[in-house]
Structures are given as structure tokens and as C-alpha cells.
Amino acid sequence: xxxxxxxxxxxxxxxxxxxxxxxxxxxxxxxxxxxxxxxxxxxxxxxxxxxxxxxxxxxxxxxxxxxxxxxxxxxxxxxxxxxxxxxxxxxxxxxxxxxxxxxxxxxxxxxxxxxxxxxxxxxxxxxxxxxxxxxxxxxxxxxxxxxxxxxxxxxxxxxxxxxxxxxxxxxxxxxxxxxxxxxxxxxxxxxxxxxxxxxxxxxxxxxxxxxxxxxxxxxxxxxxxxxxxxxxxxxxxxxxxxxxxxxxxxxxxxxxxxxxxxxxxxxxxxxxxxxxxxxxxxxxxxxxxxxxxxxxxxxxxxxxxxxxxxxxxxxxxxxxxxxxxxxxxxxxxxxxxxxxxxxxxxxxxxxxxxxxxxxxxxxxxxxxx
Amino acid sequence: xxxxxxxxxxxxxxxxxxxxxxxxxxxxxxxxxxxxxxxxxxxxxxxxxxxxxxxxxxxxxxxxxxxxxxxxxxxxxxxxxxxxxxxxxxxxxxxxxxxxxxxxxxxxxxxxxxxxxxxxxxxxxxxxxxxxxxxxxxxxxxxxxxxxxxxxxxxxxxxxxxxxxxxxxxxxxxxxxxxxxxxxxxxxxxxxxxxxxxxxxxxxxxxxxxxxxxxxxxxxxxxxxxxxxxxxxxxxxxxxxxxxxxxxxxxxxxxxxxxxxxxxxxxxxxxxxxxxxx
Numbered sequence: 195x196x197x198x199x200x201x202x203x204x205x206x207x208x209x210x211x212x213x214x215x216x217x218x219x220x221x222x223x224x225x226x227x228x229x230x231x232x233x234x235x236x237x238x239x240x241x242x243x244x245x246x247x248x249x250x251x252x253x254x255x256x257x258x259x260x261x262x263x264x265x266x267x268x269x270x271x272x273x274x275x276x277x278x279x280x281x282x283x284x285x286x287x288x289x290x291x292x293x294x295x296x297x298x299x300x301x302x303x304x305x306x307x308x309x310x311x312x313x314x315x316x317x318x319x320x321x322x323x324x325x326x327x328x329x330x331x332x333x334x335x336x337x338x339x340x341x342x343x344x345x346x347x348x349x350x351x352x353x354x355x356x357x358x359x360x361x362x363x364x365x366x367x368x369x370x371x372x373x374x375x376x377x378x379x380x381x382x383x384x385x386x387x388x389x390x391x392x393x394x395x396x397x398x399x400x401x402x403x404x405x406x407x408x409x410x411x412x413x414x415x416x417x418x419x420x421x422x423x424x425x426x427x428x429x430x431x432x433x434x435x436x437x438x439x440x441x442x443x444x445x446x447x448x449x450x451x452x453x454x455x456x457x458x459x460x461x462x463x464x465x466x467x468x469x470x471x472x473x474x475x476x477x478x479x480x481x482x483x484x485x486x487x488x489x490x491x492x493x494x495x496x497x498x499x500x501x502x503x504x505x506x507x508x509x510x511x512x513x514x515x516x517x518x519x520x521x522x523x524x525x526x527x528x529x530x531x532x533x534x535x536x537x538x539x540x541x542x543x544x545x546x547x548x549x550x551x552x553x554x555x556x557x558x559x560x561x562x563x
Numbered sequence: 564x565x566x567x568x569x570x571x572x573x574x575x576x577x578x579x580x581x582x583x584x585x586x587x588x589x590x591x592x593x594x595x596x597x598x599x600x601x602x603x604x605x606x607x608x609x610x611x612x613x614x615x616x617x618x619x620x621x622x623x624x625x626x627x628x629x630x631x632x633x634x635x636x637x638x639x640x641x642x643x644x645x646x647x648x649x650x651x652x653x654x655x656x657x658x659x660x661x662x663x664x665x666x667x668x669x670x671x672x673x674x675x676x677x678x679x680x681x682x683x684x685x686x687x688x689x690x691x692x693x694x695x696x697x698x699x700x701x702x703x704x705x706x707x708x709x710x711x712x713x714x715x716x717x718x719x720x721x722x723x724x725x726x727x728x729x730x731x732x733x734x735x736x737x738x739x740x741x742x743x744x745x746x747x748x749x750x751x752x753x754x755x756x757x758x759x760x761x762x763x764x765x766x767x768x769x770x771x772x773x774x775x776x777x778x779x780x781x782x783x784x785x786x787x788x789x790x791x792x793x794x795x796x797x798x799x800x801x802x803x804x805x806x807x808x809x810x811x812x813x814x815x816x817x818x819x820x821x822x823x824x825x826x827x828x829x830x831x832x833x834x835x836x837x838x839x840x841x
Contacts, residue, residue: 267738272737274734277728279730279734281749284752293738296741337734341734344738344739
């Protein structure tokens with residue numbers, strides 16, 4: 195149980211910069227998900243924390259202790275990889291017990307620890323079985339149990355449920371949720387799957403191109419991405435982006451964009467420039483679509499509607515030459531025509547503005563007076 | 564299945580069996596000869612039906628030094644191959660995990676001693692052994708057979724170790740395991756089929772090895788194959804009954820071993836790249 199802190203961590207593989215001077219703290223006894231697309235450096239960061247990889251420069255601290263030069267076995271960590279690593283030829287219980295044997299624990303203590311993790315992970319029916327009789331999902335549970343049974347102060351998960359089939363995935367996710375609720379270790383969980391991160395994390399650290407771009411609680415990250423990347427990467431589909439302009443009028447600043455019938459006043463975001471380009475971002479499920487006109491709505495063309503997960507409807511829409519997607523509830527979706535004219539409203543409080551460099555603009559839209 | 568298909572399949576099996584039996588004929592000849600009298604063995608028209616006799620086998624077993632030679636065969640084969648397995652497993656682990664510069668070339672060099680005809684290397688090996696004073700010694704012979712068995716074992720085991728994900732090592736490493744723990748407790752059990760394959764593959768070679776044993780083993784460290792040759796020159800003419808009897812007894816262990824481990828043999832011949840069901 196310790197906070198993990200990395201400072202000025204840099205890793206280069208030849209010309210490729212995998213980690214670009216990352217400084218970050220993983221809080222004690224919490225689950226932090228490292229989320230990002232493939233190749234963003236999340237696995238490299240985790241491997242450096244584990245000691246399996248040497249950083250080009252920078253330091254790693256566990257609590258107050260500098261561990262940069264310690265070998266993995268002296269770091270007191272547990273780790274679970276993408277492919278279930280289990281030892282063939284011995285039973286599930288022996289698999290879990292094996293690393294405990296080098297820890298100078300009494301037989302009774304070892305048995306107690308094995309029993310405890312077996313119970314948490316629901317492996318009760320399998321303890322006596324040989325590993326080869328188990329499917330991938332259960333094998334991964336065994337690998338997790340083995341890492342947890344040692345009671346390390348830090349546990350690292352490297353995409354542990356990527357390689358199991360869909361059914362087992364759900365089950366494993368549930369088991370992880372239960373496990374992380376009961377453990378008090380500091381946990382880092384690497385994944386590229388946002389639903390996994392949303393379900394399991396206390397906080398999500400979003401990575402892009404070797405940097406941590408934002409770290410927040412899942413909902414906060416989802417609703418208020420600090421840059422365009424977060425908006426685009428999270429959500430399915432990601433945020434809808436439309437070019438707009440932020441300009442001053444007599445009483446304050448207003449945003450103009452094709453999806454607003456009239457300029458929308460903002461709070462904050464004042465600038466000396468007469469007009470600056472901004473990107474207007476909104477989650478597809480926050481866009482309101484209706485058959486009739488309403489205040490703040492613009493006329494749009496519904497090009498296509500299709501059913502997605504949870505019987506929600508995904509709509510392809512167009513306003514002028516701006517094409518975008520919206521997601522609506524089953525009720526709304528059913529009431530809409532298959533194609534044709536509809537009305538679209540962007541609730542101002544749901545809109546996030548981004549500057550041309552991709553960063554969020556510190557301004558919120560208000561209801562037009 | 565229609566008639567033509569049935570005939571095709573019948574032919575197919577007939578050819579298959581035919582070829583297999585042709586390959587088995589020399590062995591069959593030896594086994595039958597072991598049960599014949601001297602006259603029946605050298606009869607001009609092969610004798611197919613005869614009353615089997617155990618005289619030859621009895622003569623083999625009762626002959627002076629039979630058990631000594633057999634014991635020597637067992638100890639040399641097992642000793643040499645076991646040493647080879649330990650050495651080549653560790654070497655293969657190193658090659659597979661640390662990938663030292665020039666791994667491929669080194670692996671090639673090691674195998675080269677098995678690429679040239681044995682008769683070509685027997686002279687330098689003899690000179691080497693004479694210089695070391697290892698000639699005619701049990702230890703020298705065991706070490707030679709270890710050296711003889713290491714290349715193939717190394718190739719087979721490296722094939723297997725390359726198939727064991729590095730994540731095994733890393734998992735054990737973060738779980739607090741030392742390198743020795745990783746090698747022997749974590750990785751070794753994963754390549755057991757490879758060890759069996761390397762064992763069975765090399766034991767067949769060493770068990771039947773003649774030339775080196777004859778040249779550098781001398782009189783004191785003699786295995787059965789060299790003793791067979793003694794039967795050829797006994798009393799002016801070849802004693803075929805003795806040779807056939809000794810051969811028959813001597814081939815029982817490898818035949819049993821091959822039969823029991825044939826799936827591993829395939830693995831061995833393909834250096835671990837074709838796994839089958841092992």
C-alpha cells in the first residue's frame with residue numbers, strides 16, 4: 195500500500211519516444227486506469243513501474259522510497275499480463291501457492307491465503323483441477339489470484355481481459371470489480387477499452403503519444419475532457435466536433451456555429467481578439483433530436499438511423515454541409531422517420547469549447563436570453 | 564463411399580503397408596535369425612518355417628561380459644544424454660532469452676559436428692582424447708556422448724523455449740522469483756515435452772553408436788555395438804547366430820522407448836517447431 199510517483203520519466207526506443215517526460219502520481223489504495231490507444235506508451239509506463247524496463251531517464255518512487263534501480267522482485271509488486279500465465283502440470287491451488295513458497299510463510303498461512311483469494315475470485319470449483327482443463331478466462335483468474343495472494347503493496351494489470359472471449363470478459367470484469375473493492379493495494383490497470391476503464395477505475399489517466407493528458411474520475415473525464423483527444427477517444431462514437439467562432443458582442447462573448455440557430459452567449463472565455471476560432475464539442479447522446487421545431491433548434495437532414503447497443507438509435511444527420519452523429523433513446527428513435535427533415539438542439543450546458551490547439555476553453559455556454 | 568473410392572483407399576493402404584514392411588524386413592530378418600539354428604540362417608533358400616530355438620539368445624546371455632557390455636551401454640547412454648540435457652537446457656534458455664549476438668551462427672557451429680561424417684571427426688577427436696589422457700576412460704566417453712548429444716538437444720529445446728512466452732519469466736520475476744526459480748520452477752515444467760523429445764532422440768543415437776566407442780573407448784569402455792563386431796570375427800567366420808541374438812536383445816529397449824514416445828520423436832526431428840499433441 196503505497197503511492198506510486200513517477201518523475202520526469204522518459205523512454206526512448208531508438209528514435210521513437212514512448213514516454214515523453216511523464217510526471218504523475220498514482221494515489222494510494224485506489225484503482226487508476228491507464229487508458230489510451232495502442233502505442234500511446236501505457237504499457238511501457240507500467241513496465242517501467244514494474245522494473246521490467248529501464249527508463250531512459252527519470253525516477254520511480256513507491257511511497258517515499260526511490261525504486262528506480264531495484265530489480266522487479268525487490269519492488270514487492272504483483273502483475274498480471276494480457277495472456278494468462280499459468281503453470282501447466284500443477285493444480286490451480288498449487289499455481290496460486292507457488293510464489294508464496296519463496297516467501298518463508300508457514301504452510302497454514304499459505305493455505306489461508308490461497309483459500310482467501312480463491313473465495314474472492316470465485317475459483318472454488320476449480321482449485322483441484324489441472325490448469326489445462328480451464329478456459330482462458332478462468333486461467334486469467336488464476337493468474338490474478340496468484341498475484342494477489344502474495345499481498346504485494348502494488349498490483350499492476352496489463353490489459354488482463356483483452357484475450358478472453360466476450361462471455362468470460364463480463365464475468366472477469368465483475369470479479370475484478372469485487373476484487374478491487376476488497377483490496378487496499380494501489381492498483382494500476384492498463385487498458386485500451388474505455389468501458390473497462392469506466393467500470394473499474396476510481397480515476398482514469400488518459401494517455402496520448404507518451405504523455406498523460408488528463409486524469410480524472412471516469413464521469414468527469416467523460417463529461418469534461420480537457421482536450422479534443424479525450425472527447426474523441428471516449429464514448430462510442432466519440433464527441434461530435436463542429437467548427438465555430440467565439441466573438442465579442444456588446445454585452446459579452448458569444449459562440450456562433452452552424453448547429454446553433456443564433457449566437458449563444460458564454461460565461462468566461464473573454465479575449466481581446468475580436469473573433470477566435472473554436473471547436474464546439476458535444477457528446478452524441480446529449481444532442482436532442484425531434485420531429486418538431488423548438489427554441490434553440492436548427493433544421494437538419496436525417497440521413498440514416500440504426501439500432502445500437504441497448505436499443506438506442508444512432509442517427510446520421512446533416513445541417514448544411516456539416517455531417518455528424520447523434521444517439522437517442524429507443525422512444526425518441528422510434529418516433530423519428532427513417533430519413534427526412536428533423537430538428538436538432540444542442541443543450542448549451544452540455545457543450546464544451548476547445549481552442550484550435552485542442553485544449554478546452556474555459557468558458558461555458560449559457561441559455562440564450 | 565462408392566466402389567472406386569473404396570478401391571482407391573484399399574490401394575492406398577496396401578502401398579502404405581507394403582512400404583512399411585519393406586523397411587521392417589531387415590529387422591525381421593535379424594529377429595528371425597536369432598531364433599534359427601546356424602544351418603537355417605545360412606541356408607541358400609531362406610527358411611521361412613522352422614522350429615524356433617532359444618539357443619542363440621541363451622548363448623548371448625551366458626557369454627562372458629554380456630552384462631558388463633549392456634551395463635556400459637546403459638550408463639554411457641543415460642549419463643551422456645542426461646548431462647547433455649542439463650547443459651543444453653541452460654544454454655537454450657540463454658540463447659532464447661538473452662539472444663546473445665551471433666546466436667544463429669553459434670547454434671550452427673554447435674550443430675556442425677553432427678553435419679560431417681563421423682569418420683571425418685573421429686581422428687581429431689581421437690588425437691584430442693589421446694592428448695588429454697581421456698582415451699579408454701568411462702568419464703571421457705560419457706563426456707564425448709554428452710558433446711555428441713548437446714547440439715540436437717539445444718536445437719530442440721530452443722525451439723520449445725522460444726514458444727514459452729517471456730511473460731512467464733516476467734510474471735515470476737515480479738512475483739519475487741530468483742532467476743534459478745524462474746528457470747527450474749517456472750519455465751522448465753513448460754518445456755517437459757521438449758526435454759522428453761531431446762532425451763529420446765539422442766538416446767537412440769548414443770545407444771546405437773559404434774565408431775567413436777570403438778576408436779576412443781578402447782577395450783575397457785565397450786558398449787554392445789562394438790561387441791557385435793567382435794562376433795563377426797569369431798573363430799574365422801562370422802557367428803551369425805550370436806550377432807542376431809545379441810542384436811535382438813539390444814534392440815528391445817529402444818523399440819519400446821520409441822513406441823512409447825513416438826509423438827515426441829516427431830517433435831525432436833522438427834526441432835520443436837511441429838508440436839503435435841505434446
